[in-house]
Amino acid sequence: MNNPAASAATTFLPRYWPLIFAAAGGMSVANIYYAQPLLGAISSDLSISASAIGGVVTVTQIFYAFGLALLVQLGDLVNRRKLIIAQMLLSAAALAAVGFSSSRIMLFAGMAAVGLLAVITQTLVAFASTLAAPTDRGRIVGLVTGGIVIGILLARTFAGIVADLGGWRAVYLASTALTLQMACLLSRVLPRNEAVQKSLPYTRLLKSLFLLFFEERILWVRGILALLIFTAFSTLWTSLVLPLSDPHYSLSKTQIGLFGLFGVAGALAAVKAGRLADQGRGRQTTGAALALLLLSWLPISFTGQSLLALTVGIVLLDLAVQAVHVTNQSIIFAVKTEARSRLTGGYMIFYSIGSAVGSIASTYLYAHFGWQAVCLFGAGVSASALGFWFANRRTPASSF
Template sequence: MAIGCGLSVANLYYSQPLLADMARAMRVGDREMGVVSMLGQAGYALGLLLFVPVGDLTEKRSFIVGMLGAVAVACLAVTASPSYAWLAASSFILGAATIVPQLIVPFAATIAAPGERGKVVGTVMSGLLVGILSARTASGLIGHSLGWRATYGIAAVLMVGLMIAIRFTLPRSVPDHAGMSYPLLLHSMLGLIRDEPILRHSAVFGAMMFAAFSVFWTTLAFHLSRPPFEYSSDIVGLFGAIGVGGAAAAPWIGAFADRRSARWTIGLGMILTLMAFVIFGVAGRTIVGMIVGVILLDIGVQCSHVSNQTRIFALRPEARSRVNTVYMVAFFCGGSLGSLLGAQAWSLWGWPGVSACGIAFVLVALGAFWLTGRDGRRPPTEQRTT
C-alpha cells in the first residue's frame, strides 16, 4: 500500500523541479508556470471531492485499477502537450485523476487495529511522502538527461505496471454503503463538516500547512536556477531527496500520536515549519540554509499531516473515505492557494516575498490552532490513559 501511494502521488510533483525548463519550452514566464502547478493541485482537490467518496460505495480494488488507467492516459496527454494551454488543461486532468493514494490511506486505516491506527497510517503516509519527495529527484534527473516530456512518458508506463500489481496484490473490499446513492453520499459530507469539529479544525490546519509547503516547492526551481546558485533541474530535484528523512519519520510520528496526543504533534509540526521559513528568509541564499530549511519543512509538514489524519480516521469508521475527502479537499485547496500566491510573491518580491508568504500561512495555522483550544470532543485515539 505504501509503494502504491508513493508511485501514484508522484505524478502531481514531477513538474516542480522542471518548471523553469517547461517555461522555456512553452515560452512563458514564471508566473504562468506557477499557474500550471496550481491547476494540478486544484484538479486533485476536485478529484478528491468527486471520486474519493465513491470508495464508500464500490469495491476499492477495481476502482483503484480504473483510476490508474485514467492517470496513465493523462500522463501521456502531458507528454504530448503542444502548447501552454494544452499543458495547463492536461495538468488539471492529471491532478483530478491522481486520487489513488486517498483511496488507499482510508483502506489501510480500516484494516488497522484501533491502537495501531496512527502507526499504520504513518507507514502508508511515509510511502506517500517518499513518493512526493523522490518524484522531484527523479524528474529532475530524467528531465536534465532526456527532457521534461520523457518524465511523463515514463510515468505512464509505471502506472500501467502499478495497475497490474494492485490487481493481483490488493485484497478485495466490501463496500460500506453499497445502497446509498452518489448524490446522497456527497450530501452526507456536509453533515460530517457540521457535526465533527475535529474534522473542521484539522481541515483548516492541513490547508494552511500545505499552502506553506506549496509556496516553497512551487518557487524553489525558480530560486535555484538564478544567482547565486544557477542550478540545473537535476540539482534542483536532489532537494527532494533531502526531505526523505521527514518521510521516514512518519511511522514514529504516528506511533507517538497514538501514545500521547495527535493535537500535540500537530502543534510541534507547525513550530518546525515556522522555523524552516525563518531560516529560508535569513539564510536562503546559502546552500546550508536551504538544506536545513528543507529538512525542517518536510518533517514539520509531515508531523502535522500524519497527526491530522490520525485524528480524523478515529471519528467515523463507517465513513472514512468521506472524512478523508473533506480533509484532503481542504488540504489541496490550501496547496493550490499556496502555489498561486507563492508564484505571485516570487514575481513581485523574489525570495524574501516567498519566505514571508510561507510564514504568513504558518501563522494563520498557529492562530487557528490556538483559537480552537481543546477543539471539542476528542476521538478515541487521542484519549490518554491515566
C-alpha cells in the first residue's frame, strides 16, 4: 500500500539519499567494532589487566542489545529526524569520552554509551524502508544494509590504520569528528514533514513488540534465520585473526584487517537480493543464499594451506549472509508498515544473539580443537539454517 506521507517526504530528498543513509549506518555500527584490534594498546595505556580488558567488547555488545530492545522502537513513537540527530550528537559525546578516557570507569562508561547509541543504524534502516516506494523497498533496504555491513567489515581496518598513525585514542576522536559531520549532513537531508503517529505509552510500545512475534509467524521464522546466519558470520570473523596471526602466517593486525575488503565485495554484490525481493522472489533468494553459505565453509577450511581459498570463502559467505539479511528485512517490513522500528529492533535482537554465540563458540573451539573444528561448527550452523528454511519455506509471506 502506498504511503502518501512517505511520497511527500521523498519529494524533497536528494536522489542520493539512500547512499547517505548507508554511510551514516556504516559509520555508526563501526563504533562498536573499533575496540577489537585496539585492546592491547588500551590495556597498556590505562593499566587494565589482560583478563579484564575483554570486558570492553562485552560491555559494548550488551548495551547494544539494550539499545535494540529499548531505543529502536522509539522510531514508531517520535519524529525520526529528531531522534536520529539527537542520537548522533549523543554518540559523538560518548566517542569523545572514550577518546579522552583517563580511567577504567570512564572508559567502560563511554563504551557502554557507544554501544547503546549505535542502534541509530537500525532506526535508519526502518526510516529508509518508510521513505522508499513499495516497489523499490528491497533495493533501498539492500543499499542501506550494505553500508552497515561494510562499516562492520572495515571498522577493524580503519582502527588498525589510524591507531598505527596516531594511537588508539585517535580512532575514537576521528570517529567523533565524522559523527558530528554526519549529524550536520543528516539535519539538512532528512525530511522535516514526517508525520508522527498517535501518542502511545512507551510501556505499551515495548509490549506490542512481543505481541507482533506472536501474531505474525513470519517474524520469528525470519528472526531464527537471522540468528543462524549471524552465528556463522561471527564464527568466521571473530576467530579469523587466530590462524592468520599464528606463526604459519604471522600477519599484522592491519594486514588481517584488510581481509575485510574481500567481504565488502560480497556485501556490495548482495544488493541484488533486495531487487529480487521487490520482484517477489524472496523465498528462492533465501534458499540459494543459504546453500551458498554452507558451500563457503569448504574453501574457508583450507585457510591453513591457501589464503586465496580463504578469500573465495569470505566473498561467498558475506554474499550469502547479506542476501538473506536483506531479504529478511524486506519481508518483515511489508508485514506491518506502522511498526517498522519495532520490527527492526526485535529482528536485530536475534542478530545480536547469533553474533554472541558465534564469537564465544569459535574462540573456544579454536583454542581446544583448532581451525577445522571452527569450520565444522560454521558449516553445521549453516546446514541448520538451510534445513530450517526448507522446513518453513511455505510459511505465509515467505515467498514475498
